[in-house]
Amino acid sequence: MSEKPRIAIQEIRQGNFRALARAISYVENGISDLHELLTEGAGSGDVAWAGLIGITGPPGAGKSTLVDALIGEFVRAGEKLAVLCVDPSSSFHYGALLGDRIRMSDWYNHPNVFIRSLSSRGSLGGLHPRVPEIADLLKLAGFDRVIVETVGVGQSEIEIAALADITVVVLVPEGGDEIQTMKAGILEIADIFVVNKCDRPGADLFARNLQHSREHGLHQVDPPAVIKTNALEKQGVAELAQKIIELGRIKQDPARKIPLLAERAWYMIRNERIKDLDKRELALRIGKEVDAGTFNLYRFVSGFGRGTS
């Protein structure tokens, strides 16, 4: 424990991006952990901060272009922005694509903007398990908002919706069937729906349908906003930024914050408990027992953790 590298909080607070990048790597790779932050208090655990923004939606919806335009709005408003791009792990096809995306950002070298890619680590498109801690590091580093952009595949969009203060779901006008069928969970969690590429046919109708369907959300204290954008032309982006800022203020209310804090605590406790569960190691151990003819799933599960060499 005492041999873990210290996270250089002072340097990070002074705006040292190199120290910040190193600290993120430590947390990302499990070299340092959340205990380092324990006495610091601030961050996504801070009741009076609601700056963790999740942006999700299917590939091709134009999320990256939108995030790029959104950074511009926040920077012009005098904010410091951090963006985490969640790469849905190397077992999918998007790896190279995401690399391109990050390199293309106009904001890559801006002093008030920090952009970082994270692997998804773990199973099937889930978030990187340390996203809440990394967001807290960024908060400590003085960023006003942390945008987490996920590719809407599998678990990551569901996980970010549970963890983020504000969840923005980006769709395109052709996404009508999708919202009707596949995304029942997202419908109830989104704070803002963006209909991007709103110059395409059907955008108005789709936005109206979303407006209508939002009234059926059961768990939403406030029905989600629906905003039309054309990110390439920067249309509607100022309105989106304004809505995020406004919602951020509302969401600082402790009464609204508590269910979200419970989600984050749940996520972090779960990930702590299963961090030694490596599927490849399990497969190796099971393989040995199968070869020896002694394998029994229940005995294996019950005995796991005991008798490890």
Next chain:
Amino acid sequence: MSEKPRIAIQEIRQGNFRALARAISYVENGISDLHELLTEGAGSGDVAWAGLIGITGPPGAGKSTLVDALIGEFVRAGEKLAVLCVDPSSSFHYGALLGDRIRMSDWYNHPNVFIRSLSSRGSLGGLHPRVPEIADLLKLAGFDRVIVETVGVGQSEIEIAALADITVVVLVPEGGDEIQTMKAGILEIADIFVVNKCDRPGADLFARNLQHSREHGLHQVDPPAVIKTNALEKQGVAELAQKIIELGRIKQDPARKIPLLAERAWYMIRNERIKDLDKRELALRIGKEVDAGTFNLYRFVSGFGRGTS
């Protein structure tokens, strides 16, 4: 521990459906657990059994009709069939719909068929955490195959694909965009794609595209089969049943079984470790600390499990 109700293995083995239903309820509600089955050995932990079939796909793809027709094929082949319908929890809109679905099955009162609905329990459309154990109970009860039908929302389809011996993804001819964009993970996991409602326009083209895309699957030892069905007219269903039977034989090979057993062990160990993690309880405890002005997320997470009253 000793006060837990015993699972009546003898009665279950003798085909007592009432004893079976009671045992499933015990396991489903965490009253009895997998330790009861520990010494029994058989089931989904059985290396030489590959009878756990996952059937998933978006709502409206016709999964229920297809499962109904599929039961007919297996029953005619002399098999005993169990079907678990995974209800994506009451926080979604499908609850009532699923109730209807189960009641409509032609096979509800057939002596060789057992149909049961399970709530999803836990977060956002995931599987019920006890699905592997319940499948094992059904195996012990003498069922040749256990079909788990999930509504393709959120996590459940990803989880069943990881746990099932054979994963069948049911789509409709209009599903082209979907497979291109949203379901990158599923593409690599499915053993069989079904293009249902194949009387509709575009079915042949869609099936051909699936045939083509399957060649891009990276993690598949065998590329998935593509089968066209019209479940309402029972077309293609015999071919599908045949393919499932054939794949079931191939998948009994221990070398193929090990990664799957590792997935199941991972899933079961994880669920054991987090079974006391109740979000509502977390929210209550956090709420108290927030009110007292003492809340710190990291201290809370570190201290969880200690000092519980």
